[in-house]
Amino acid sequence: MLVAFSVAPSGANDAEGSVHSAVAAAVRVVRESGLPNHTDSMFTTIEGEWDEVFAVVKAATEAVAAWGPRVSLVLKADIRTGRTGELTGKVERLEAALREGRDTTP
Template identity: 55%
Template sequence: MIVAFSVTPIGVGQHVGSAVADAVRVVRDSGLPYRTDAMFTSVEGDWDEVMDVVKRAVEAVQAHAARVSVVMKADLNEGVTDGLSSKVATVERLLAEGD
């Protein structure tokens, strides 16, 4: 599965980079494949390991704020591995064919 998620501390002002960095550090240290962009971090693995990483990332942000907002989107596609790369590669290939 792939889970795209965003964890944001509430009530700590506009500058949340430190809290977000702590959450991304949890994901990075998990050893699971992941990508981080300006809005979300996507992580790939089986249900239990991905959800554990998301939970620990939320806990890392809770160390900065008592209230936390979490947004998640999950793609469960049995038998698919390396979905983080293969999905993007498919779109890039299709775009190249159209040029």
């Protein structure tokens, strides 16, 4: 399964209104988990089995909770039994379709 999530403390983290330090703590948890992952400007995506992925999401959320009494968590999951390598596989298939011109109306 793939789980894309965004986690941040509610309210500003610093004088500029940034939450980057709290988010960095969450991303550190994800990277140290050893699961395949990718972070972009909006979400961190993790690939693995249900229990291991959600254990990492929970630990990342707990890391962010150190920055305040309230945490916001947004999740999106792609649950596809028997598939692995989808963190990059989905993007590779998309890029191939674009190269081959398969992005036109059927």
